[in-house]
Amino acid sequence: MAEKRITLYSSExxxxxxxxxxxxxxxxxxxxTIDFELVDxxxxxxxxxxxxxxxxxxxxGGPKLQPGDSPSPELPQLGESLVILEFLADTFPSARLLPADSFLRAKARLFCRAVEETYNPAFVGTCFKQAPMEDLCAAVEHMQGLLPSDTGFALGGEWSIADAAFLPIFLRTLAFLELDPPISRLAPGVAAEVLATLREAPRFARMQRYLEESMARPSAKKTWDPASFKAKAARHFEAAQAEMK
Ligand SMILES: N[C@@H](CCC(=O)N[C@@H](CS)C(=O)NCC(=O)O)C(=O)O
Known part of the structure; x- marks a missing residue:
C-alpha cells in the first residue's frame, strides 16, 4: 500500500x-525498523x-537507511507517537485506521487524551514512583468505562488508532507486574495481587475481554513478545527510576 519507504526508529x-x-x-x-535498547x-x-x-x-520516503545514517532533511519526518498515528491514518485513508465519521474521530482524540492524561500517569506512578496500586486500578477502571459496554474496540467496535494508543501501555503494565522479582520497591506480594485482580476480578471483566480481543489480532501477536520485553525491562526500569530520583 505504501509507495514510499517508511523507516521507524524504535525500542521494544x-x-x-x-x-x-x-x-x-x-x-x-x-x-x-532501526531498533536499539534505550539504555544503550x-x-x-x-x-x-x-x-x-x-x-x-x-x-x-527516501532510500533504505542504516543505523548511523542521517535521513535527508528534505524528507517528511515526525516524532510523537500520537501525531505519527494521525499522520498514518490521514496518509492511508483506505486502511481505515480512523473511522470516516467526524464524531468518532473526535472520540478517538478524547480516548487518546484519557490514555495520556489518566492512564499513562498512573502507569508511570505505580511502576516508577511507588504510587499506590489503587491509582493504577482506578485508571484501568476509567479506561474500561470508555469502552463500548459489551465487546469491541475503543470507538464502539472497529479497531482504530485509539486502541494503538492504549494497548502498548496496558501490556507493559501487566508485564511489569509479572516480573519476578518485581523491579520497583513494591511490598512483597503486591504485584501478584494486583495482577490477579486485573486479570481475573469481575470488576475488570470488560478490560479482560478487551485484552483478549486485542491479543487475538495478528498485529498484536506480531508486535508483542512479553518474554523479550521482560528481558530488557529490568535494565530500562532501573535506569528510568534512577533518573526520576
Ligand atoms: N510523547 C512521546 C514520548 C516518547 C518517549 O518518552 N519515549 C521514551 C521511551 S518511553 C524515550 O525515547 N526516552 C529516551 C531514553 O530513555 O533515552 C511520544 O508519544 O512519542
Missing part, C-alpha cells in the same frame, strides 16, 4: 514506538536523526 522497551508498529501492521503497510542508545541517534533522542521517530 517503550510503548510509544509499539503504538506505531501496531498501526502499521493493522494497515498492512511495509516498514523498516547510540549517540548518532540524537546527533544525526532526532535531537530530542526520544523514540519513536518516523521517516517517510
Amino acid at each position: 522497551e517503550s510503548p510509544y514506538p509499539h503504538r506505531v508498529t501496531l498501526a502499521l501492521e493493522e494497515a498492512n503497510i511495509p516498514y523498516d 542508545k547510540p549517540n548518532w541517534y540524537k546527533e544525526k536523526v532526532y535531537p530530542t533522542a526520544l523514540v519513536p521517530y518516523l521517516v517517510y
